[in-house]
Amino acid sequence: MAASTYGQNFISFGIALRFESRNARLLQKAIATADRVLVGNLNPTRKRPEHTFVFGRDKERGFFVEHNDELATCGEIERGVFKYFDSYLRVRIGEFCPNRVFVHSGVVGINGKALLIPGNSFSGKSTLVLELVKLGGEYFSDEFAILDDNGSVHPYARPINMRTDDGKYRPYTVDVGKPEESGRRKLPVGAVLFTNYKENARFRPQILSPAEGIMTITPFTLPIRVNPAYTIRVLQQVMDSALIIRSKRTHAPRFAQILLQYLCKVL
């Protein structure tokens, strides 16, 4: 492990972290990245760290990030390394958070309940989330559903910046503000939608049982291997009280309208 001069301890989602570097600028960049990744949920602590990240640069590896004495990533381009760290930290927090279950999922609030849209990156969930927000849904996240023991979902509201194809390719930014300002709070999960795109697909909702819902969401659930008992308990809380639907979807703007009409009737 590289000798380090600067370091700071933080707690985030119940996990004690430490960031270290011999370079003050790299350390500040790491902290700023982490603060953005963890949507401000990064607070100084004196707790002994469970995860230590070391940032540095050397001739052999270029810029590098070590996690608990093992190399996480390295490369010649600083920006690339920090972009990878962005993803890496999100996943590690999601895996090791002791009292929340992180699921790769879009989340939108509708009529006081949350709709979860589980899916991996590039599955189209951000596009669908955006269309639902345009129609009046409350933006919670386009990346993670953070579930607690009671089966409620907490916001992970990072700004999303997407290019919408309306012939002009202009960016659309969702302004998330601060949770306390926007009044965004945890919501009970009202519905879970498993979907993938098929051209001209019609909305034909197939209702799943709670066990089928847990099975289907497992591939998107970060801590399933690390803490399966707790994870399944939390997922059961969610699935027991939510409407679980599976359906193909067509073009996002059209599908969002149909879906919203359906959910407003059933939620």
Added chain:
Amino acid sequence: MSELQTPKARKRGLVVQEMPGEILVYDTETNKAHCLNDSAAFVWTSCNGVNTVSDIVREFEANAKGTVTQDFVWLAIDQLSSKGLLETKIEPKFKGKSRRDVLKTIGLVSVAALPIIASLAAPQSALAATSCNCSRDSECNLVNQVCPTMMCANRGMTPAFTCTG
């Protein structure tokens, strides 16, 4: 195949969540999730190392779950064994027969939902499901290395860059 076998449900390394009409089992040794329907769940919970197949048939009918045959119970036991949910592996009962033929025979005689176990493997790498967030190949630190995400935005966009792994 001995009809006096007394299969025993495995408990070690399993996270079991019972739900109305179903049981979800997560196997921490193989990182697979299994969903047992009502019939499969009943057979599994009846496999206590003491009950024979005939005993399980009797219990099934006594619990008003329908009229079934020994083949019905064996179908469940075969699936449970192949998925590692029994303490010891059992020799398959229906070796050499097509699944369609087996189900047809059992389905015609039994008045109960056929035992079904759906299974799914948990993904090996959570990082693989998350984009590495590269927007240009000049930003990507994974050129010439194995990309763990396989979701790099750059993939296929520039001839100089290839995401492999």
